[in-house]
Amino acid sequence: MAAIEEQGVPVAATAAESLAAAPAVPPLRTRAGIFGIGAALPAHVVTNADLAERLDTDDEWIVRRTGIRERHHLSGDEQLAPLAAEACRRALADAGRDVSEIDRIIVTTITPDRLTPGLAPMVHGLLGCSSRTAAVDLNAACAGFIVALDEAAALVESGRARVVLVCGAEALSRVTDFEDRGTAILFGDGAGAVVVSGGELETGITSIVHGTDPTGEDALYSEVADHVLVQNGQVVYRHAVRRMVGAVGDALDAAGMTSGDIDLFVSHQANARIIETVASELGVELERVVFDMDRCGNTSSATIPLALERAEREGRLKPGSLVALAAFGAGFVWSAGLVRWKEVPNAGA
DSSP, X not given: OOOEEETTEEEOOSHHHHHHTSOOOOXXXXXXXXXEEEEEXXXXXXXXXXXXXTSSOOHHHHHHHHOOOEEEXXXXXXXXXXXXXXXXXXXXXXXXOOGGGOOEEEEEOSSOSSSSSOHHHHHHHHHTOOTTSEEEEEOOGGGHHHHHHHHHHHHHHHTSOSOEEEEEEEEGXXXXXXXXXHHHTTBOEEEEEEEEEEEEOSSSEEEEEEEEXXXXXXXXXXXXXXXXXXXXXXXXXXXXXXXXXXXXXXXXXXXXXXXXXXXXXXXXXSXXXXXXXXXXXXXXXXXXXXXXXXXXXXXXXXXXXXXXXXXXXXXXXXXXXXXEEEEEETTTEEEEEEEETTOOTTTTO
């Protein structure tokens, strides 16, 4: 049966014609994994010394409390979408993939360039993707990257997509109160992206767990009206430690593993003291922990991919490494999971 025309647009007349354009259902052993990573930071660097010129603080105080030495901020009329697109290009190049292969783009952010349209369609346009490539924004605060990674893995393993780009991109300088010492020292801008695809993998992206506790909504938030981040640091600290320790433990239990199996622990980079406490309670030595807030500050959903990219670049991540991820953010929401880094398909066959 021939295709019919509806308002000038060809419409497939049979189910077979419609299914022909969809990704093929993968074999039963297909698991989703990360096969490429890329990162991008704004050129403008704000050091602790820069902040000390206008706030009652100094480098020693900031480093002791947070571990942060500098952060990157967008300047003037710079937009976030080009930064996110650059991170995506680098991830695709690292994975040896072409833009034409992307089935879905998921951008996780709380600071898009516009309220609507979202950041993902802008990234789609800058990359030059096909109109068949879906592009959506996701907001899960600082846990956004792991939530998006879980969504991408589900798409690949269900056969609804072959290749998914996951990008964490934030411009937190837009929502920072630079008169408040407690928050002005924390936040930066940046973008990190990974390419998620499938293969006959032993582990891949696995055992991802999530949680929510809305009773903490007033401890970390940003109102639409004033658009600045407000937080109660002590409350956030207590909940972040407890929730991330529990979530990583649950992910390990689900996979039949222990903390001794973890090669590298990559947590949301909010505060060095939080990460150190979580690692200690999990029984993970600091030699197996990634700290990246010293150069980037807290970039919300972008911190984990930025930290992963740095760890690989510095030689700390090798194909087959087991990475434990954990994040906690406003909501309260939290996520954790295990990833076998750039696992080679058929390696165990």
